Amino acid sequence: METISFTSQLFQYLITGLTVGSVYAMVAVGFNIIYNVTEIINFAQGEFVMLGGLIMVFFHVGMALPLVLAFPATVILVTLVGILLDRLAISPIRQPSVLTLIIATIAASILIKGIAMFIWGKDPFDLPAFSGRNPITVMGAVIQPQYFWVIGFLIVVVIALSIFFDRTIIGKAMSACADNADAAKLVGINVKQMILLSFALSAAIGAVAGVTMTPISLMEYDRGAMLAVKGFGAAILGGLGSFPGAILGGLIMGAIESFGAGLVSSGYKDAFALIVLLAVLFFKPSGILGDIEISKIKRF
Amino acid sequence: MNRLAQEHVLDVQGVAMTFGGLMALSNLNFQVKKGTIKAVIGPNGAGKTTLFNIITGSFPPTKGTVKFKDEPIENLKAHKIADRGISRTFQTIELFSNMTVLENVMMGCHTCVRTSFLSSGLKLPRSHRKETEILDRAMKVLRFIGLGEKINEPADSLALGEQKILEIGRALASEPELVCLDEPAAGLNETETHVASSLIKAINAKGITVLLVEHDMKVVMNISDEILVLNYGQKIAEGTPEGIRNNPRVIEAYLGGEA
Amino acid sequence: MLQIAKLPIAIFAALIITFPWMAHQIPVIDHYADIMVFVGIYCLITIGLSLLMGYAGQISVGHAAFFGIGAYVSGILTTNYGLNPWICMIIAMLITAVIALLVGAPSLKLKGHYLAMATLAFGIIIFIIFNEEIEWTGGPDGMPGIPGLSLFGFKFDSVDKYYYLVWAFVLAAFIFTANIIQSDAGRALRAIHTSEPAASAMGVDIAKFKIIVFVYSAVLASLAGSLYAHYLNFINPSTFDLFFSIKLLIMIALGGMHNIWGAIIGALLITFLSYEWLHYFEEFEVIVYGAILLLVTIFLPNGLVGVPEMLKSWVRRKN
Known part of the structure; x- marks a missing residue:
């Protein structure tokens, strides 16, 4: 193997980082959708990603459905899980407090993880890359075609969501719930339904992230928690509730992780993102794009 | 009584508060004389609760100083201000709903008598003595406010009027020199309002200075020595009840919008 | 008044004292004394967590880290440096206290979800360190040869x-904690739980109280960790993973975190579930735990x- 120059090595880290970061960004967007409507942080957010990957493996590899069928089928199934999560774990709670809601989503998360282990076992699963595995080389960096799919789907998700929230009645109603649930109730918006929808939507996005990342990094039952924590880190870094913030936060988080693992220590790969998360929480909980004035009043 | 000779217990100078560009209070100056009852009135959104929150240390003002007994307190945290001798009630009742009536008032004694973690954990005689002292003080307060019969009931099982009274009692338990009452009569019926008014007078008779925000004009006119009127975060009038009653700017502020 | 009655504590103490003798009379449960050692170790953690979460209302999903720090400091100092285990135990508690202070001071300014995530991230970071610092901890293979205790x-x-x-140790921690709950300090903690604005208006130094309980609960977890290490003579990182933090959460939620007895009941049930009754579920016990926590x-x-309180109010409503 030829020796790779330091610059192309850095470029390689950047590309890998941005790809992983796109996954974190999608998880962060999922956090934000639910948070904006309900002020709940869904600790089971990472399980949607894990389920997305494994269900896709089932449809695409197991049942040999073509990609164009397996992908939407996976998203629909995970969306159903999101709906079940709200119906079975969140809405039955009679006196919701922050503490009970956290515990409920944690409970759901280990339950989903356990069921996934029951179905798929403990081994990681591979998924064929969408358009093969012949890497292209740019500036000495090896780029898998799947990287483009991941980044591309992040862009698709972002565009679809901005159309949804800005142009459709339902999307606007959801934003209204986010701004002021009581006022939304007064103008006749069914807040319960909006909460359900937020879980469904955020599960769907999680599924997209899972489906697109699996050909790169495989998938197994216990990935959810780490993805959730890193995705939350991305959401916080960008400013919780902010969609542009989630994208930016995700990409930065991915890049930090990739550079950290490459240049500092690969064993501590997972720790970098968490240290960033702690640093943001400790020193600037409003995030980079969060409104500083508002955060002062909210007193996180 | 010659009130002119008395000192000011509270001195608010040039206080301003902005929230994200929104001016909640601007250049506010006023004093509260020791041993008096002063009411702050004004339409909704006039900045009354913001003023209370600044005085009691929920957040510091954007500009200006607040002096309590000639010492600046505007940058102190809420618990430090409570220790100095200012206690308060809340507009939306903030009782400790998971505690009994007695425990709520005992909590009020925290400013005067407190025990360390270690001595409570080891149950040193010191901490036992203190607990007895707290209990005595709390019982005294409860008898004073007339809730002596209900000490073991959960705080949130009381009627609204009693909850308001209990909150005042809890504030009194800290033996304050100044109590800030945020709408003590809000939501009360006539009898309850009467009870609350007499209680406030009784508190004042003990020599405690009272600052209150209230919408019920009957209460305000009845019990206050002085009234401060705010509108849009600014002082528009200050004076005796009679003076305020006839002040054209006050009448306009209250009726102007609707006339 | 919040009183923790003395009689149940006496009965509890009597049961604990006689339990090994009783267990040894019945061959099927002869080994229960061994499980009860672990119950006791976990009780030390849940007692502190109950004070932190149930009374003061501050969530932690990272106490496995403090448990692990106690175990590893004890393990490293005794095996590598041959120090007296009791001294190591105290050093471990001091180190844990300092770490808890450093992590807790900024974390406890955070509320709810933020605090949960901060403690969770901290727990995972410590877990990664246990795995990676092989020179000190032995890495994923663990650390054998930790000596037993003697006095x-x-x-x-x-x-x-x-x-x-x-x-x-459990009894001492229980009584110490119960005393705190019944004192002015305990009231202050419960006050913080219900209304921070009202608590600080009563002169409660919220930041100070939160950090004290956080450090206290961390030190108890550290003590539990040291006892665990000296009992098993072997530790490895997987004991101190995120799932253990969640298991602690399940213990106090199942027992009831608003009551210190809940800490004992929860630790007892969950420990017996995982060491004894869920054997045939093998790894799938995680489904059972998730279901328990959710239900x-x-x-x-x-x-x-x-439950008794719930039944009472249910009967009252029926009449």
Whole structure:
């Protein structure tokens, strides 16, 4: 193997980082959708990603459905899980407090993880890359075609969501719930339904992230928690509730992780993102794009 | 009584508060004389609760100083201000709903008598003595406010009027020199309002200075020595009840919008 | 008044003292004394967590880290440096206290979800360190050869002896914590839980109280960790993973975190579940735990200790 120059090595880290970061960004967007409507942080957010990957493996590899069928089928199934999560774990709670809601989503998360282990076992699963595995080389960096799919789907998700929230009645109603649930109730918006929808939507996005990342990094039952924590880190870094913030936060988080693992220590790969998360929480909980004035009043 | 000779217990100078560009209070100056009852009135959104929150240390003002007994307190945290001798009630009742009536008032004694973690954990005689002292003080307060019969009931099982009274009692338990009452009569019926008014007078008779925000004009006119009127975060009038009653700017502020 | 009655504590103490003898009379449960050692160790953690979460209302999903720090500091100092285990235990508690202070001071300014995520991230970071610092910790393979405990020549070398040692610590921690709950300090904690603005208006230094309980609960977890290491003579990182933090959460939620007895009941049930009753579920026990936690959250918000109260109010409503 030829020796790779330091610059192309850095470029390689950047590309890998941005790809992983796109996954974190999608998880962060999922956090934000639910948070904006309900002020709940869904600790089971990472399980949607894990389920997305494994269900896709089932449809695409197991049942040999073509990609164009397996992908939407996976998203629909995970969306159903999101709906079940709200119906079975969140809405039955009679006196919701922050503490009970956290515990409920944690409970759901280990339950989903356990069921996934029951179905798929403990081994990681591979998924064929969408358009093969012949890497292209740019500036000495090896780029898998799947990287483009991941980044591309992040862009698709972002565009679809901005159309949804800005142009459709339902999307606007959801934003209204986010701004002021009581006022939304007064103008006749069914807040319960909006909460359900937020879980469904955020599960769907999680599924997209899972489906697109699996050909790169495989998938197994216990990935959810780490993805959730890193995705939350991305959401916080960008400013919780902010969609542009989630994208930016995700990409930065991915890049930090990739550079950290490459240049500092690969064993501590997972720790970098968490240290960033702690640093943001400790020193600037409003995030980079969060409104500083508002955060002062909210007193996180 | 010659009130002119008395000192000011509270001195608010040039206080301003902005929230994200929104001016909640601007250049506010006023004093509260020791041993008096002063009411702050004004339409909704006039900045009354913001003023209370600044005085009691929920957040510091954007500009200006607040002096309590000639010492600046505007940058102190809420618990430090409570220790100095200012206690308060809340507009939306903030009782400790998971505690009994007695425990709520005992909590009020925290400013005067407190025990360390270690001595409570080891149950040193010191901490036992203190607990007895707290209990005595709390019982005294409860008898004073007339809730002596209900000490073991959960705080949130009381009627609204009693909850308001209990909150005042809890504030009194800290033996304050100044109590800030945020709408003590809000939501009360006539009898309850009467009870609350007499209680406030009784508190004042003990020599405690009272600052209150209230919408019920009957209460305000009845019990206050002085009234401060705010509108849009600014002082528009200050004076005796009679003076305020006839002040054209006050009448306009209250009726102007609707006339 | 919040009183923790003395009689139940006396009965509890009597049961604990006689339990090994009783267990040894019945062959099927002969080994229960061994499980009870672990129950005791976990009780030390849940007692502190109950004070932190149930009374003061501050969530932590990272206490496995403090448990692990206690175990590893004890393990490293005794095996590598041959220090006296008791001294190591105290050093471990001091180190844990300092770490808890450093992590807690900025974390406890955060509320709810933020605090949960901060403690969770901290827990995972410590777990990664246990795995990666192989030179110190032995890495994923773990650390063997940790000596047992002895005091003035008396060796705690049997299950029963260690049982009494652990439960003596539990009883002390229980009484200490119960005393706090019934004091002015305990009221201040509950005040913080219900209304921070009102608590600070009563002169409660919220930041100080939160950090004190956080450090206290961390130190108890550290003590539990040291006792764990000296009992098993072997530790490895997987004991101190995120799932253990969640298991602690399940213990206090199941028992009822608003009551210190809940800490004991929860630790007892979950430990027996995982060491004994869920054997045939093998790894799938995680499904059972998830289901328990979810059902408790929905149907028993006050845990098992809240059941009598729930029944009472249910009967009252029926009449």
